[in-house]
Amino acid sequence: MRPRRGTVVPLLAVLLAPTAAACSTGPSLEKQGAVTASPGDSKNVTIGSAGFTESDLLAQMYALLLDRAGYRTQILSVTNRELYEPALESGQIDVVPEYAATFADWLNAKVAGADARTVGSPDLAATMKALRELAAQRGLDVLNPGRAVDQNAYAVTAAYARKHRLRTLTDLGRAKLPLRLAAGDECVQRAYCAPGLKKTYGIRLTGIDPKGLGTTPSKRAVQNGQDQMLVTTTTDGTLAQFGLVILADDKRLQNADHIVPVVNRSRAGGARVRNALDQLNTVLTTRDLTSLNEQVDSWRRLPQDVAKNYLRSKRLIPAG
Numbered sequence: 001m002r003p004r005r006g007t008v009v010p011l012l013a014v015l016l017a018p019t020a021a022a023c024s025t026g027p028s029l030e031k032q033g034a035v036t037a038s039p040g041d042s043k044n045v046t047i048g049s050a051g052f053t054e055s056d057l058l059a060q061m062y063a064l065l066l067d068r069a070g071y072r073t074q075i076l077s078v079t080n081r082e083l084y085e086p087a088l089e090s091g092q093i094d095v096v097p098e099y100a101a102t103f104a105d106w107l108n109a110k111v112a113g114a115d116a117r118t119v120g121s122p123d124l125a126a127t128m129k130a131l132r133e134l135a136a137q138r139g140l141d142v143l144n145p146g147r148a149v150d151q152n153a154y155a156v157t158a159a160y161a162r163k164h165r166l167r168t169l170t171d172l173g174r175a176k177l178p179l180r181l182a183a184g185d186e187c188v189q190r191a192y193c194a195p196g197l198k199k200t201y202g203i204r205l206t207g208i209d210p211k212g213l214g215t216t217p218s219k220r221a222v223q224n225g226q227d228q229m230l231v232t233t234t235t236d237g238t239l240a241q242f243g244l245v246i247l248a249d250d251k252r253l254q255n256a257d258h259i260v261p262v263v264n265r266s267r268a269g270g271a272r273v274r275n276a277l278d279q280l281n282t283v284l285t286t287r288d289l290t291s292l293n294e295q296v297d298s299w300r301r302l303p304q305d306v307a308k309n310y311l312r313s314k315r316l317i318p319a320g
Contacts, residue, residue: 039141039269045071048088048096051079053296053303054150054235054289058097058259060307061280066095068317069276081106089138094268095277100124100145101255103262104131107138118191122252131260141265143274145258146281148289152192152213152254153234154181155244157222168250172229173201179228182209182218187231196253219244234286237294259284283314 045066049059056077063073076093078084085106087093101120104127108119111134119130124145132142154169161167164175172179187193187208197203211218214232219242221227232239234246261277263269288310295306311317 040264040266041270041272042094042267043070043072045073045094045268045273046092047073047075048084048093049075049077050081050084050096051077053237053293055097056303057289057292057296057307060304061284061311062095062097062261062277064308064311064317065276065279066273069272071273071276088140088262088264091264091267093264095261095263095273098142098260098262099150099257100131100142100260101127101151101257103260104134107131107134111137118255120255120257122254122256124256124258127256128260135262136265139265141263141269143261143263144278144281145256145260146284148235148259148284148286149257150233150235150259150286150289151249151257153232153236153246153249154197154229155219155222155232155236155239155246156229157243158245159243160228161245161247166247168248169197169201169203169253170250172247173203176202176204177228178204178206180207180209180226181205182211182221182227182230184213184231185210192254193231200251200253235290235293237290237292237297240294241298259289279316280311283316 047059047062047066049055059075059077063075066073078087078093084093084096088096104120105118108116108130119134120127128142128145135142156166156172164171164177166172166175181187181194181197183193189195194205194208197205209218209221209227211221211227211230214230214236218227218230218232219238222230222244223242229247230244232244232246236246239245259281263273292306292310295301296303308317312319
């Protein structure tokens, strides 16, 4: 499960903490089986954001689309999944943008423990099947996955890529170049990171520089040649600032972390919510989302303005 960036909103954390505690001591939803009641359609919809740029942007776009569909919306920002997922179950939050494989593995760990086998995989259909089964047991519906994918990615400097004619991780493996990787501590043991790079691509790693996933120190270390590659994400909007480019994961080492809306079935499981959010799924691409992140992180624009301009450009909400 890859780390997520974010800033805690202290007041909201205080408000949600009792709910999280109540969920942990109450009856187990997993043991009750899937919820089969008719989906609800509340007029007031609360959208959760995990408090980092991309989640804020998605939450803003969800709100605008649901406003357009006739709902009254508000956005609550909570960094910690341990807080917002129980709030989603209880109905304090009605909709959140999530990541298919990561959320599937997180829900599975709640049922089977931290050491449970992963259920997320590079296969989107298999990942969605597992995710929907796990979510249904908790009164949640997982809507259709979008085209945008935010998964782990590997970046090098554009100059390094040009020099060695690299476009993919397969190219890097064939080049037999020894390299030092800037990554999180967990990279040493995670299948998608060092072990996978060696096994799937034959990449020669001389060491792991524990500077974190997609952090500024990691990017600077690659930029100045201290390291040759870093772990980041496919929608990182700041890579161009450091002269970095992503090498394509052409053998699908990474799991299918497509953007998916997850809703509380009893409050927002109706067709109107699904239809409103499906509009975004059909147009938002990984490249689009990277550009939107860049506008906020690099150009310092407000997420609500960037979200509104994007939806207007796609004619999903009216101009003016």
